Amino acid sequence: MTTTAPTASPVDFATYGDYTVPARKGAAAFERPVYRFQGRISADGSTGHRAEPGRYHLYVSWACPWAHRAAIVRSLLGLHDVVSLSVLDPVRDGRGWAFREGPGHGPDPVNGFTLLREAYEATDPGYDGHVSTPVLWDRETGRIVSNNFPDITRDLGSAFARWADPAVVLYPEPLRAEIDALNQVVYDTVNNGVYKCGFAPNQAAYDAAVQALFATLDDLEARLGGSRFLFGDALTESDVRLWVTLARFDAVYHYHFKANLRRLTDYPNLWGYARDLYRLPAFRETTHLDHIRRHYYGTHPMVNPLRIVPAGPIVDWEAPVDRG
Ligand SMILES: N[C@@H](CCC(=O)N[C@@H](CS)C(=O)NCC(=O)O)C(=O)O
Numbered sequence: 081m082t083t084t085a086p087t088a089s090p091v092d093f094a095t096y097g098d099y100t101v102p103a104r105k106g107a108a109a110f111e112r113p114v115y116r117f118q119g120r121i122s123a124d125g126s127t128g129h130r131a132e133p134g135r136y137h138l139y140v141s142w143a144c145p146w147a148h149r150a151a152i153v154r155s156l157l158g159l160h161d162v163v164s165l166s167v168l169d170p171v172r173d174g175r176g177w178a179f180r181e182g183p184g185h186g187p188d189p190v191n192g193f194t195l196l197r198e199a200y201e202a203t204d205p206g207y208d209g210h211v212s213t214p215v216l217w218d219r220e221t222g223r224i225v226s227n228n229f230p231d232i233t234r235d236l237g238s239a240f241a242r243w244a245d246p247a248v249v250l251y252p253e254p255l256r257a258e259i260d261a262l263n264q265v266v267y268d269t270v271n272n273g274v275y276k277c278g279f280a281p282n283q284a285a286y287d288a289a290v291q292a293l294f295a296t297l298d299d300l301e302a303r304l305g306g307s308r309f310l311f312g313d314a315l316t317e318s319d320v321r322l323w324v325t326l327a328r329f330d331a332v333y334h335y336h337f338k339a340n341l342r343r344l345t346d347y348p349n350l351w352g353y354a355r356d357l358y359r360l361p362a363f364r365e366t367t368h369l370d371h372i373r374r375h376y377y378g379t380h381p382m383v384n385p386l387r388i389v390p391a392g393p394i395v396d397w398e399a400p401v402d403r404g
Contacts, residue, residue: 085187088169088178088194096174098381101210109289110272110279116209119225121216121235123242129218129225131239133162136225137190138232139199139215141177142368143170143375145271145324146229147214152320153233155362157244163236164189168196168213170375176211184368190217199224233317250317262310262318269296271325278337278383286338294341297350304349308356308403319357326354327367330395332376336383345395355401 120127121136129136138154140147154163167185168177177196179188193199199215200207203223216225216232226232237250251259273293280286300322303310310318325333329344345351357363377389 085179085189085192086194087180087187088175090180091169091171091173091178093173099172099174099176099211099379107281109281109285110276117203117224117226118228118231119216119218120231121225121239123239129221131235131242133243134164135219136163137217137219138163138165139168139177139188139196139213139217140165141168141170141213141375142184142366142371144213145328146212148324148327148366149229149320150214150216150232150236151366152324152362153236153250153317155366156248156250156315156320156360157236157240158248159236159240159244162240162243166190167371170371171378172375177213184371190219233320237317248315250315250320252314252316255311255316259311259316259318263321265296266300266318266322266325269293271321274325274329274333274337274339277339278333278380290339290341293339297342297347301347301349304353309353315357323354323357323363326350327358327363327369328372328376330393331369331373334393335390336376336380343393352401352403355397355399356403358397359401 119129121129121131123131125131138147138150140151142148142151151165154160154165166179166189169180169182169185172178175195175197179186179194179196181187188194191199191202195211196213196215197207197211199217200209200211212227214229214232215227216235217223218225226235234251237244237248269292273289273296276289277286277293280289300310307313309315310322326344329339333339334343344354358367373389377384378387381387
């Protein structure tokens with residue numbers, strides 16, 4: 081896309097410092113904050129946001145697993161022409177997520193913002209909270225609908241059914257209770273579990289998080305011995321949620337977050353499953369390990385103060401898959 085939109089000045093830690101997330105004082109473990117904008121899109125508009133082609137835009141970072149989910153779901157459903165998407169610079173200084181030209185990212189094609197913070201400010205003047213991705217933006221109201229990832233993926237899957245591939249049902253009615261239950265465990269111990277390892281404030285918190293993480297991975301390894309996906313042969317939202325963490329596992333979480341009892345590649349079923357999903361365009365085209373590596377190693381100075389991005393490990397995502 082050709083656009084003359086402005087961009088942020090280059091990343092500059094000397095001037096702007098690091099982006100910091102205000103932590104709750106006295107927290108005994110890493111706590112994920114509540115994200116403030118929780119509007120919902122509906123097919124009939126009863127929520128105040130009617131599903132319409134061309135009205136909504138997703139701001140994502142390819143580095144961010146929560147944004148990655150939304151991008152995968154949008155792709156799986158074939159909503160590329162219905163909900164637009166643009167990509168932020170994976171490296172973030174004290175100004176937070178920014179729009180810059182670079183490999184796989186660029187200016188804001190919708191509003192010409194230079195910083196994602198401007199979208200939050202436009203929605204809630206004086207906003208002083210987290211500036212996070214993903215952001216679902218409404219062109220009609222000129223405000224953020226939601227920055228809450230579970231709602232964004234659900235709404236893409238339900239409110240946009242008229243335009244979506246009917247063969248893709250990621251949250252099927254009969255499985256909802258089971259999907260919710262599995263998602264909760266995967267969220268607590270895996271998706272957020274890796275952050276609990278990486279940002280643990282003390283040894284005890286790390287020990288608990290790392291044991292819980294690998295206990296769940298061991299369970300999932302056994303589960304995937306008997307089925308192609310987490311719920312049999314049909315791809316569901318649970319697979320999307322698990323996969324975004326697996327995709328980052330050996331490249332960043334194992335080393336950077338000390339999630340290192342085993343590697344993904346040490347689990348035959350999980351590793352085969354991850355490569356199986358990687359063959360699907362929705363997973364492959366939204367997975368940008370260069371953004372992932374540069375973001376994590378470059379923006380957590382308390383974990384990696386020199387911001388050196390390690391070269392390895394070499395992981396062969398193209399290795400043949402035999403999952404029956
Ligand atoms: N907004 C998400 C969380 C997303 C999130 O934590 N995104 C990270 C990047 S991977 C981010 O932007 N963090 C900045 C912040 O939380 O202030 C949610 O709904 O829970």
